[in-house]
Amino acid sequence: xxxxxxxLLHVPEPRAAAPRTFSRPRPAxxxxxxxxxxxxxxxxxxxxxxxxxxxxxxxxxRATDAKENPRAFKGKAQKAFSPETSSAGASDxxxxxKPGVKTSSLFRNNPEIPALLRPAVKQRQESVFxxxxxxxxxxxxxxRGDGPYALxxxxxxxxxxxxxxxxxxxxxxxxxxxxxxLMGGEKRKSEKARLRKGxxxxxxxxxxxxxxxxxxxxxxxxxxxxxxxxxxxxxxxxGFEKDIALILNAVNAERPERQNVLLSATLTEGVTRxxxxxxxxxxxxxxxxxxxxxxxxxxxxxxxxxxxxxxxEPDGFAIPVGLEQHVVLVPSKLRLVxxxxxxxxxxxxxxxxxxxxxxxSCELVEFHHxxxxxxxxGGSGALAPGRLPSASPPLTFLxxxxxxxxxxxxxVFQEFSRSKAGVLLCTDVAARGLDLPQVxxxxxxxxxxxxxxxxxxxxxxxxxxxxxxxxxxLAPSEAEYVNSLASHKINVSExxxxxxxxxxxxxxxxxxxxxxxxxxxxxxxQEIRERATVLQTVFEDYVHSSERTVSWAKKxxxxxxxxxATYPRELKHIFHVRSLHLGHVAKSFGLxxxxxxxxxxxxxxxxxxxxxxxxxxxxxxxxxLAELLRSEYSxxxxxxxxxxxxxxxxAGPGSAACAQRPALAxxxx
Numbered sequence: 034x035x036x037x038x039x040x041l042l043h044v045p046e047p048r049a050a051a052p053r054t055f056s057r058p059r060p061a062x063x064x065x066x067x068x069x070x071x072x073x074x075x076x077x078x079x080x081x082x083x084x085x086x087x088x089x090x091x092x093x094x095r096a097t098d099a100k101e102n103p104r105a106f107k108g109k110a111q112k113a114f115s116p117e118t119s120s121a122g123a124s125d126x127x128x129x130x131k132p133g134v135k136t137s138s139l140f141r142n143n144p145e146i147p148a149l150l151r152p153a154v155k156q157r158q159e160s161v162f163x164x165x166x167x168x169x170x171x172x173x174x175x176x177r178g179d180g181p182y183a184l185x186x187x188x189x190x191x192x193x194x195x196x197x198x199x200x201x202x203x204x205x206x207x208x209x210x211x212x213x214x215l216m217g218g219e220k221r222k223s224e225k226a227r228l229r230k231g232x233x234x235x236x237x238x239x240x241x242x243x244x245x246x247x248x249x250x251x252x253x254x255x256x257x258x259x260x261x262x263x264x265x266x267x268x269x270x271x272g273f274e275k276d277i278a279l280i281l282n283a284v285n286a287e288r289p290e291r292q293n294v295l296l297s298a299t300l301t302e303g304v305t306r307x308x309x310x311x312x313x314x315x316x317x318x319x320x321x322x323x324x325x326x327x328x329x330x331x332x333x334x335x336x337x338x339x340x341x342x343x344x345x346e347p348d349g350f351a352i353p354v355g356l357e358q359h360v361v362l363v364p365s366k367l368r369l370v371x372x373x374x375x376x377x378x379x380x381x382x383x384x385x386x387x388x389x390x391x392x393x394s395c396e397l398v399e400f401h402h403x404x405x406x407x408x409x410x411g412g413s414g415a416l417a418p419g420r421l422p423s424a425s426p427p428l429t430f431l432x433x434x435x436x437x438x439x440x441x442x443x444x445v446f447q448e449f450s451r452s453k454a455g456v457l458l459c460t461d462v463a464a465r466g467l468d469l470p471q472v473x474x475x476x477x478x479x480x481x482x483x484x485x486x487x488x489x490x491x492x493x494x495x496x497x498x499x500x501x502x503x504x505x506x507l508a509p510s511e512a513e514y515v516n517s518l519a520s521h522k523i524n525v526s527e528x529x530x531x532x533x534x535x536x537x538x539x540x541x542x543x544x545x546x547x548x549x550x551x552x553x554x555x556x557x558x559q560e561i562r563e564r565a566t567v568l569q570t571v572f573e574d575y576v577h578s579s580e581r582t583v584s585w586a587k588k589x590x591x592x593x594x595x596x597x598a599t600y601p602r603e604l605k606h607i608f609h610v611r612s613l614h615l616g617h618v619a620k621s622f623g624l625x626x627x628x629x630x631x632x633x634x635x636x637x638x639x640x641x642x643x644x645x646x647x648x649x650x651x652x653x654x655x656x657x658l659a660e661l662l663r664s665e666y667s668x669x670x671x672x673x674x675x676x677x678x679x680x681x682x683x684a685g686p687g688s689a690a691c692a693q694r695p696a697l698a699x700x701x702x
Contacts, residue, residue: 137625139569140562143364143617144509149527152519156352177209178231183259184284185236186277188267190216190439191446192466196236196263199468210234215241218439225249239268239276246283257288265295267465269303281311298350299485350488350521356495358525360505361533362512365617369572370565371533372401372478373409375504376456378536379474380428387449387472389457391464391490393479393596395434398458400589402432404623405456408571429455435462464489468496475503479593480514480608482600484521504528513607537564569620576623586622593618 187193197214204210213232215224217240224241229251245252262268268277284291293312297304308315352358363371372390379386392398410428429452433445449457450469457463464486472494481487487505494501505525507514515525537543543564576586594615600608615627 137620139366139370139566139620143366146362146364146509146530147512149360149362149512149515151515151525151527154519154522154524156522156524179233180253180256181232181235182256183234183261184254184257185234185261185263186239186242186268186280187236187263188238188271188273188465189462190218190238191433191442191463192264193236193238194443194446195466195468200234200236204234212236215245216439217241221245221248225251228252239273239280243276243279246279253287254284255287257284257291259292259294260284261294261296263296264465265297265304265307266299266301269301269307274303274307277307277311298488350484350523352488352523353492353495353501355498355500356491357500357502358491358505358523359503359528360507360515360525361528361530362507362509363530365508365614366620367530367534367565368478368506368508368621369623370568371530372476372506373405373568373572374536374565375476375533376405376428377409377540378533380454380456382536382539385453385471386474387452387454387457387469388474388476389459389463389469389472389493390476390478391481392458392460394592395436395460396589396592397479397596398432398434398460400585400622402430402458403585404572404575405430405458408575431455431457433457433459433463435460461486461490463493467493469493471499472496473501475501477503477505479596480505480507480511482604484518484523487518487523510612511607514604517604517607531558531561534561534565537561537568543567572623573625577625583624586624587628590619590622590624590628593622 185196187196193214193216197212200212204212210233211231212234213227213236215235215237217238219241221244224245228245228249262277295304295308295312361371376388376390379388390401392401405428410430431445431449433442433449437445445457446467449455453471457469461481463469475491475494477487477490481490491501491503494503505514518525538560544567576582594610594613597608597613598610619625619627
């Protein structure tokens with residue numbers, strides 16, 4: 034039995050030796066297996082190789098996912114967003130995860146990005162023209178307390194402040210010419226005191242000027258020689274028709290002989306109607322034509338009676354020579370990480386970059402401003418301490434929209450104007466007329482509703498001969514918008530989403546679970562996807578950190594859907610609310626699932642907003658506006674009383690006093 038037992042104990046040895054003889058691994062394979070085991074031991078730091086040998090047969094994702102995720106995103110954001118429940122290391126969503134981790138794939142089930150066919154168009158270049166010398170104005174060398182000689186009306190408070198600052202710089206050699214500004218949000222008492230002392234060049238928003246016309250006794254226009262309506266189309270869009278009518282009547286009552294100038298980048302129907310009623314024998318000046326249109330007196334008289342018909346969009350726009358325009362097609366799920374990656378690329382790894390990002394609503398500005406402050410800055414100004422280059426400037430995020438208090442809006446405007454670098458998140462309140470120095474990039478996160486708005490937005494960069502660039506972010510279903518821009522002589526070049534996301538490989542805080550020892554030169558598509566997922570996980574962790582932030586994200590998403598439903602009819606085939614995949618769009622707001630009943634509520638509000646008005650009421654309002662504006666030639670407005678009526682009765686609509694009035698200037702600013 035002992036011999037038999039010995040034989041039985043001896044039998045397994047040849048069987049075990051046979052595999053070592055014929056299938057023994059090569060030395061190179063053994064070294065690779067040992068290196069892989071060493072890497073697993075370093076990643077886990079929990080068990081020696083002998084104890085983990087039995088786990089080698091498990092799938093790699095299950096063996097390492099749960100171990101690597103706590104180290105995927107380091108820095109202060111790690112403490113705020115509980116990385117223990119995060120799946121930052123996964124890239125394609127196909128691997129199994131720990132219970133409770135809900136980050137899904139960013140790169141699966143996305144619509145196919147179509148090939149962007151861009152028609153070759155020849156852009157019109159903008160030319161700068163100058164006015165006559167100051168000596169031709171025939172002003173008295175000393176003005177004190179004479180009241181306004183020039184009245185400038187602007188649509189927004191920011192544009193009023195900017196115009197006032199520019200006029201102050203121009204008047205430094207002429208200390209006896211006093212400029213002044215009137216706008217909402219300021220103390221009326223202090224404005225009245227300045228009016229009493231005398232303001233020679235008065236800049237104002239329409240609403241505040243009407244307020245002073247009604248309530249300030251020392252407000253007079255007897256010396257007005259120039260009346261300028263800057264951004265006239267925007268003034269009408271904001272609903273200042275009645276205010277403009279009252280101002281025109283008040284000025285006509287005291288000073289019928291003057292020159293009126295309407296400045297607008299687009300000759301809309303409203304501007305044409307306003308010019309038809311308020312201007313006499315206007316002269317049209319266009320940047321596109323390159324010279325002043327000198328008409329025959331008979332043709333000018335005809336133009337004064339009936340200005341040229343205006344279309345909603347001109348045939349082409351003048352583009353500054355130093356402006357480069359780009360477009361990128363990004364699936365809805367990847368919009369947020371693509372925007373964040375672009376901001377990091379420009380403001381973390383490139384010096385002296387000032388970026389303006391345009392959104393469609395105030396809620397979107399507030400949401401993204403708070404999100405980027407709490408994630409990209411970690412709540413205190415450092416994305417990942419010790420990992421970024423020491424020379425990289427800190428990120429600065431500012432916001433600007435119409436729901437902010439005037440003092441805060443003014444402070445933000447001045448801070449961004451003075452700074453050499455930073456990011457301004459804003460609505461279209463910053464798209465018109467504002468001169469923000471040294472802006473290098475304009476990002477349109479939501480597409481504008483018209484090519485004219487597109488031009489106004491990109492006009493914040495490449496100003497006065499400087500260089501600048503713009504980026505338009507579109508979904509794959511919105512690619513046809515490029516053709517709409519091309520039809521207006523706007524040419525854009527394509528930028529690839531992968532090139533934008535590749536900047537994440539330059540920052541170690543976005544490392545995935547397998548790429549810790551690789552250099553950024555060897556970064557491939559898989560590593561870029563994993564790092565984008567790491568960043569998306571950080572956003573989702575912050576959004577889902579409390580009920581308040583989740584509610585905030587849902588309100589921002591609802592605001593986006595409502596704004597998407599308001600695109601004009603001619604763009605509905607490109608931007609239609611039913612073409613949105615709400616689950617994918619919710620991903621771009623850090624939400625893991627689309628809110629329930631979101632589409633229903635948004636469509637209901639859309640229907641209520643687009644309810645067909647009574648045509649008779651619309652016609653009556655048009656006639657009422659026409660009568661108000663035509664009254665500057667006759668009796669004036671009833672609200673102004675007999676003081677306005679008497680002078681107009683004396684002058685009459687056909688008097689020679691009205692013969693020298695005004696010019697219509699339409700040009701690209």
